[in-house]
Amino acid sequence: MASSPAVKKAWRSLTLLLVLIVGLVGVIAIGVARGETGWAPKLALDLQGGTQILLAPQLTDGGGSVSGEQLDQAVSIIRDRVDASGVSEAEVTTQGSQNISVAIPGQADEETLARISASAKLDFRPVLAMDAAGTLTPEGEEDDAAAESEPVPAEDRDPDPLPDGAGDLEWITPALQQEFDDFTCDSEAALNAGESATDRPLVTCDETNQVKYILGPVELDGDVITDATAQAETTQQGATTGGWAVQLRMTDAGGQAFGEISSRMFGAQPPLNQFAFVLDGRVVSAPTMNAQILDGRPSISGNFTQESAEVLADQLKFGALPIGFETQSQEDISATLGSNQLQAGLIAGIIGLALVVVYSLFQYRVLGTVTIMSLGIAAVLTYLLLTFFSWRQGYRLSLAGVAGIIVAVGFTADSFILYFERVRDSIRDGFALNSAVDHGWKKALRTILASDAINIMAAVILFIFAVANVRGFAFTLGLTTLIDIIVVMAFTHPLMTLLARTKFYREGHPASGLDPRRLGAVYRGRLQFRAPVATGGRGKSKKNLGSRKEAERRQTIAERKAADAGVEPVGKES
Secondary structure (H helix, E strand, O other), rough: OOHHHHHHHHHHHHHHHHHHHHHHHHHHHHHOOOOOOOOOOOHHHHHHHHEEEEEOOOOOOOOOOHHHHHHHHHHHHHHHHHOOOOOOOOOEEEEOOOOEEEEEOOOOOOOHHHHHHHHEEEEEEEEEEEEOOOOOOOOOOOOOOHEEEOOOHHHOOOOOOOOOOOOOOOOHHHHHHHHHHEEEEOOOOOOOOOOOOOOOOOOEEEOOOOOOEEEEOEEEHHEEEEEEEEEEOOOOOOOEEEEEEEEEOHHHHHHHEEEEEEEEOOOOOOOOOOEEEEEEEEEEEEEOOOOOOOOOOEEEEEEEEEHHHHHHHHHHHHOOOOOOOEEEEEEOOOOOHHHHHHHHHHHHHHHHHHHHHHHHHHHHHHHHHHHHHHHHHHHHHHHHHHHHHHHHHHOOOOOHHHHHHHHHHHHHHHHHHHHHHHHHHHHHHHOHHHHHHHHHHHHHHHHHHHHHHHHHHHHHHHHHHHHOHHHHHHHHHHHHHHHHHHHHHHHHHHHHHHOOOOHHHHOOOOOOOOOOHHHHHEEEOOOOOOOHHHHHHHHHHHHHHHHHHHHHHHHOOOHHHHOOOOOOOOOOOO
């Protein structure tokens, strides 16, 4: 016998759900084989521990202090950088009146440390001169004049009068030229290049210590940047070069100023046609101006990998730190809660799940196994998705996240109970089981979606406006609510559609949970009733009386008035 459209649709939904689960397992298996992830979600600070980094401000030799406003701004920028790196459940707080504490789950690599502590102060300076860089020998046997040279006083470096343009070669005085000739990329002056004055020339090196530069005063600073993204580097013909670059987007004023600078440099003699992107005193890139850039979207190219380009883009996107910081200490920290709290949370979840199972079997008999299987599918999907997000998005499961999962067990079970009760109501109304499943599903789906939509909105609001552990709770709450919708639509209802065709459920076995006689299928809507069958048993009579009272309770006010007036029911007989 050919399958009905409802049966075909049910099998199709179950097949798609199976494909989703197998696909997630396959993707995670690839990550495990590559050594990029494991078979379990990563844990947050409170459950696993991690690395604590203490940042201290770099103050001038003359002393000084950090204002509370600067500290709060730095905390906000560092938190944005950490979040953008994909590290979740990190804690960024002030410690004392000057220091910042950054706690990160797991081990912090060099790129993470650079992302956190780098000032990321970007300046745009014209190139006045460049040459191959020199370095000091390990024994310090470089030319004595270079090794023992003192910094040139600013008044000796400055031309008189000061040039009007930042790209004017008159900035290069004999004293500045001598400083440039003696300059080495591993000298103290090179290390402190980020502290130079913005209205004076700068002698510095590139990040590889291969080239040294004389740069003119700052023509633009990083404040004009509104966005920065890492992308694959391409040629003018659109072909990829295999490298990576950082694409900038500037404000209208910044884009106009950069357009004027590019127009001045375009066609100039080298090195005056080069423009340096200077990050924390080091030249990141000094490209030749091959065209006028009038759209305010220059690109920083250099020896970037994808990871380093993304780090730089995030640093520029969120802005420079108001002050420089150095890593004062870095140490491993243990879990703040430990395994006991995790075990307690898991035990609470198991107890709650067990109570749901017991209630389902007591209330719905064999039909309760559908609830158990649905919860099992939801648990598998939740575990796989948390593992996937832990690998691809840096998600960390905290105790608050575990609480969100436990709360979701009740929400998920409520969806199944609502569906079953609507099916039972349809059976009481006189529908055959196949029709009752479809009719009950249509009535239950609206309520399920409305309820889950409220949960999702609450989770989104919490995730956006909350920080730290509360975001972990919001994430798992929202994720499990979406999984609830998937399971009830792709598993519970299709499975019920198939079970309704089996003899056990179709004939209303007493243990099925859908026996019309036990449900008291009396009232059929439109003033249609099925009269109770008279029996000699006293218990049966009481049961039928209860069924009739239940039917009368389900009547609308209009139906009661019509029944009291003796109006004949309108509708088809059954």
